[in-house]
Amino acid sequence: xxxxxxxxFSQPFNFFKDVRRTTLKTSTIFGxxxxxxxxxxxxxxxxxxxxxxxxxxxxxxxEPPGLTxxxxxxxxxxxAETENVCDFFEDLKxxxxxxxxxKFKENLEHxxxxxxxxxPKFMIIxxxxxxxxxxxxxxxxxxxxxxxxxxxxxxxxxxSGPSETNAALExxxxxxxxxxxxxxxxxxxxxxxxxMSMQDxxxxxxxxxxxxxxxxxxxxxxxxxxxxxxxxQQCRHCEKESVYHSLSNLLTYPWIEEKVARGELFVHGxxxxxxxxxxxKWTMDYEGGNLQKNSRFAVKNQFYWC
Amino acid sequence: xxxQSLEVAAELQxxxxxxxxxxVQKDPVQMITEGFRYFKTNKFDKNPELFNCLAHxxxxxxLVFxxxxxxxxxxxxxxxxxxxxxxxxxxxxxxxxxxxxxxxxxxxxxxxxxxxxxxxxxxxxxxxxxxxxxxxMSHPEDGSAPYDxxxxxxxxxxxxxxxxxxxxxxxxxxTQCEHCEKESVDLSLMNxxxxxxxQKAVASKRLRLMGGYYNFVNGTFxxxxxxxxxxxxxxx
Numbered sequence: 001x002x003x004x005x006x007x008x009f010s011q012p013f014n015f016f017k018d019v020r021r022t023t024l025k026t027s028t029i030f031g032x033x034x035x036x037x038x039x040x041x042x043x044x045x046x047x048x049x050x051x052x053x054x055x056x057x058x059x060x061x062x063e064p065p066g067l068t069x070x071x072x073x074x075x076x077x078x079x080a081e082t083e084n085v086c087d088f089f090e091d092l093k094x095x096x097x098x099x100x101x102x103k104f105k106e107n108l109e110h111x112x113x114x115x116x117x118x119x120p121k122f123m124i125i126x127x128x129x130x131x132x133x134x135x136x137x138x139x140x141x142x143x144x145x146x147x148x149x150x151x152x153x154x155x156x157x158x159x160s161g162p163s164e165t166n167a168a169l170e171x172x173x174x175x176x177x178x179x180x181x182x183x184x185x186x187x188x189x190x191x192x193x194x195x196m197s198m199q200d201x202x203x204x205x206x207x208x209x210x211x212x213x214x215x216x217x218x219x220x221x222x223x224x225x226x227x228x229x230x231x232x233q234q235c236r237h238c239e240k241e242s243v244y245h246s247l248s249n250l251l252t253y254p255w256i257e258e259k260v261a262r263g264e265l266f267v268h269g270x271x272x273x274x275x276x277x278x279x280x281k282w283t284m285d286y287e288g289g290n291l292q293k294n295s296r297f298a299v300k301n302q303f304y305w306c
Numbered sequence: 307x308x309x310q311s312l313e314v315a316a317e318l319q320x321x322x323x324x325x326x327x328x329x330v331q332k333d334p335v336q337m338i339t340e341g342f343r344y345f346k347t348n349k350f351d352k353n354p355e356l357f358n359c360l361a362h363x364x365x366x367x368x369l370v371f372x373x374x375x376x377x378x379x380x381x382x383x384x385x386x387x388x389x390x391x392x393x394x395x396x397x398x399x400x401x402x403x404x405x406x407x408x409x410x411x412x413x414x415x416x417x418x419x420x421x422x423x424x425x426x427x428x429x430x431x432x433x434x435x436x437x438x439x440x441x442x443m444s445h446p447e448d449g450s451a452p453y454d455x456x457x458x459x460x461x462x463x464x465x466x467x468x469x470x471x472x473x474x475x476x477x478x479x480x481t482q483c484e485h486c487e488k489e490s491v492d493l494s495l496m497n498x499x500x501x502x503x504x505q506k507a508v509a510s511k512r513l514r515l516m517g518g519y520y521n522f523v524n525g526t527f528x529x530x531x532x533x534x535x536x537x538x539x540x541x542x
Contacts, residue, residue, distance in 0.1 A: 019439045034533050088367075088427060088514070089529060095384040096527040102524050103382065115435065115523045120376035121334050128415050130366035130392045134347070135381040137388075139341025146376045149395040151414045164396040164411050167459035168374050171397055171437065174453070188361070190418060210406050266334075267419030274388075275361045277350045281335075301335070305342050 123172035152191025398438030401494035
């Protein structure tokens with residue numbers, strides 16, 4: 001294989017000439033096809049060094065009203081190169097100190113208990129969308145909900161193998177022994193839109209596509225049931241269909257189905273519409289349902305809050 | 307309109323999230339019913355301009371990686387309001403290296419946040435007494451039975467574990483875990499750079515990487531910036 005000259009690379013970064021073989025590998029990193037494992041040592045060459053900036057520790061003392069901070073003045077000057085960085089750090093500082101003052105200190109005994117261990121009643125699977133945090137919309141307080149957030153609040157099947165979502169499921173159900181799992185979909189979901197926009201023949205290197213295909217059954221059901229609707233309406237239909245689909249996928253986990261069958265674990269679906277500010281919630285009726293592949297199970301305890 | 311909405315969002319930050327009524331053991335459905343009612347009455351209905359804007363679009367300033375632990379929601383500890391932060395939550399707040407086959411979930415979130423939303427900051431937040439980190443540090447040496455999915459996931463943090471054991475292996479296990487909780491944040495920040503669009507955005511200064519550590523035992527929050535320097539090109 002001919003060794004290319006560094007000038008043939010179009011990446012925006014510069015590299016040492018004497019690591020040409022390494023930089024050859026890095027050209028594939030920026031291309032569409034990445035070979036797993038190549039990253040390990042190459043990016044160490046790309047990145048000659050990194051450093052973590054000085055760590056600012058924010059503490060809350062018991063002295064009212066100001067909260068003390070420990071700062072190393074000599075390092076403070078090197079902390080921020082630009083005003084923007086300073087602004088963001090200041091922002092984070094104020095955010096944390098507000099929490100510290102209004103929640104942590106006011107409920108010290110409770111937080112001390114929580115520090116010893118958590119026993120949340122809920123596991124929530126919600127979208128990463130900035131507008132749908134379950135702590136905001138459903139008011140979960142510290143200690144109440146073990147939360148997974150991913151693109152389009154999808155739950156892969158047991159058969160699809162290890163993933164971050166089912167690692168969290170395993171922890172929540174088998175270690176924390178939560179009593180409820182709630183999967184929350186939402187309006188105008190970009191991930192669902194990407195799913196609905198997928199073409200069957202499309203060969204894409206996009207991560208988004210590789211992930212949202214988890215919800216492909218929901219897309220197919222939507223296409224067959226709602227093909228006469230506009231694309232936006234189909235997406236809305238799929239947002240809810242995907243929640244039903246994720247709930248079915250939950251039952252592919254043997255240790256989840258066992259607990260649901262014994263009445264130790266309840267599985268719920270939810271849908272948050274942030275346009276109208278409404279919330280729908282339903283519970284899987286495991287006993288009432290006759291589970292068949294690609295068909296919906298029975299539901300009970302449906303609520304609509306507006 | 308966007309500027310006005312940001313001002314309203316700033317006002318929202320001054321309000322309490324929800325009435326903190328943890329003492330009463332509530333029925334789960336009652337919990338979320340009351341939670342939603344509070345949100346609708348005290349946040350949504352009182353800030354129609356902001357939520358009208360958010361209904362059409364989102365422009366979060368942060369992509370946040372936080373642990374799924376019920377005690378560490380960034381919306382509480384950093385008071386993120388609707389629209390502030392695109393948020394991924396997983397066991398031990400890990401960012402795996404680029405791998406489209408194995409880690410498409412996290413990759414999808416990064417791809418969407420950087421390419422579609424163009425967030426200017428990524429913040430990875432670790433925390434004290436993290437069960438995922440404890441599992442990483444203890445298994446399989448403790449001889450316990452495997453948790454199939456958890457163990458497969460937390461082994462992303464093995465380089466952090468190795469570093470901690472090498473440097474702090476003489477310290478008590480709990481102290482090693484605390485070091486690993488922070489080392490794992492730095493590892494995740496490093497792994498972010500294995501995503502080409504992240505590296506490109508960082509190099510062109512459109513994106514900043516930050517680490518954070520929330521210690522709920524002593525009520526502290528550390529944060530730091532992850533600075534990257536790339537090799538200069540040697541003259542011919």
